[in-house]
Amino acid sequence: MSAEPKTLLALLCEEKITIFPGVYDGYSARLVAANGFETATISGAGLSESRLGWADRGILTFKDNLNACAEIASCCDLKLVADADTGYGNAVNVHFTVKAFERTGVNCLSIEDQVFPKRCGHMSGKKLISVTEAKDKIKAAVDARKSEKFLIRARTDAANVDGINAAIDRLGEYIECGADCVFADAINTTEDIKRLTGAVSKPVFVNMGFGLRTRPTTPLISPRDLEFIGVKAVSYPRLLTSAAVKGMRVAMEAFKQDVLDKGLMLDRPDLAVDFDELNELVGLGFVTSLEERFVRD
Numbered sequence: 001m002s003a004e005p006k007t008l009l010a011l012l013c014e015e016k017i018t019i020f021p022g023v024y025d026g027y028s029a030r031l032v033a034a035n036g037f038e039t040a041t042i043s044g045a046g047l048s049e050s051r052l053g054w055a056d057r058g059i060l061t062f063k064d065n066l067n068a069c070a071e072i073a074s075c076c077d078l079k080l081v082a083d084a085d086t087g088y089g090n091a092v093n094v095h096f097t098v099k100a101f102e103r104t105g106v107n108c109l110s111i112e113d114q115v116f117p118k119r120c121g122h123m124s125g126k127k128l129i130s131v132t133e134a135k136d137k138i139k140a141a142v143d144a145r146k147s148e149k150f151l152i153r154a155r156t157d158a159a160n161v162d163g164i165n166a167a168i169d170r171l172g173e174y175i176e177c178g179a180d181c182v183f184a185d186a187i188n189t190t191e192d193i194k195r196l197t198g199a200v201s202k203p204v205f206v207n208m209g210f211g212l213r214t215r216p217t218t219p220l221i222s223p224r225d226l227e228f229i230g231v232k233a234v235s236y237p238r239l240l241t242s243a244a245v246k247g248m249r250v251a252m253e254a255f256k257q258d259v260l261d262k263g264l265m266l267d268r269p270d271l272a273v274d275f276d277e278l279n280e281l282v283g284l285g286f287v288t289s290l291e292e293r294f295v296r297d
Helices: 008-012 026-034 044-052 062-074 091-104 131-144 164-176 190-199 223-228 239-261 275-281 284-294
Strands: 018-023 039-042 079-083 108-112 151-156 181-184 204-207 233-236
Touching: 018 026, 018 239, 026 039, 026 062, 026 239, 026 275, 039 044, 039 062, 044 062, 044 239, 062 079, 062 091, 091 108, 091 131, 108 131, 131 151, 131 164, 151 164, 164 181, 164 190, 190 204, 275 284
Parallel strands: 018 039, 018 233, 039 079, 079 108, 108 151, 151 181, 181 204, 204 233
Antiparallel strands: none
């Protein structure tokens, strides 16, 4: 008999750090899985930016987010962390938010303590709700889930607003309310990350923000060094979104130059994947096998 797959919590409790590339659609989820990763984080910013074309400023609605996460979960076997922002209201709303996201098949839901409408953790102007209100949301989230295998991640943005001590205090309170893992966004220094991991009793996530050269917050640190200072999980939410925009921009510039300006019509394998390669990525072989089994001419 094959061994039962490890739960997400079991992975987070291992000595080795767990890597969570950021995904935002079927392409990105399948690419992450094809490269051997078991886990990924569904980037709320990535969903807002790619699906709506708007910045991460609380514009993505509950239904937009929920439907996107369900679609991503249905096309891959990755263990997924979804981002529910502030929970879309008060603690009562959080109750229903958790129930809905658990049904999508994701494995963990993140609830944060910003005032709604929230904003990307690496943007200025963030405001926090009270500790009391935030604790009520975490309590409601833990109470609403059907299975303890569905994890509740408590996020605080206090580090960049009130300092690392406030972030540590808040996460300690959220852990007492039942949070399974925690995340402090936009931590300013490596030393602050080390202080956080030494002060809380649950697995700590951090984000590494590729593409933040003009607005640096958390320093870029290797997974090996993060593991050494006690971090259990590291997310790269902007890696694939930034790479996708860069790739599309380069392709459009080449198209304008070669096709529109010069009148050429050249294939550019350096800019685009082959049609067969794309079909392999998105499961054409499986769909074809279903046709061969069940569809008669």
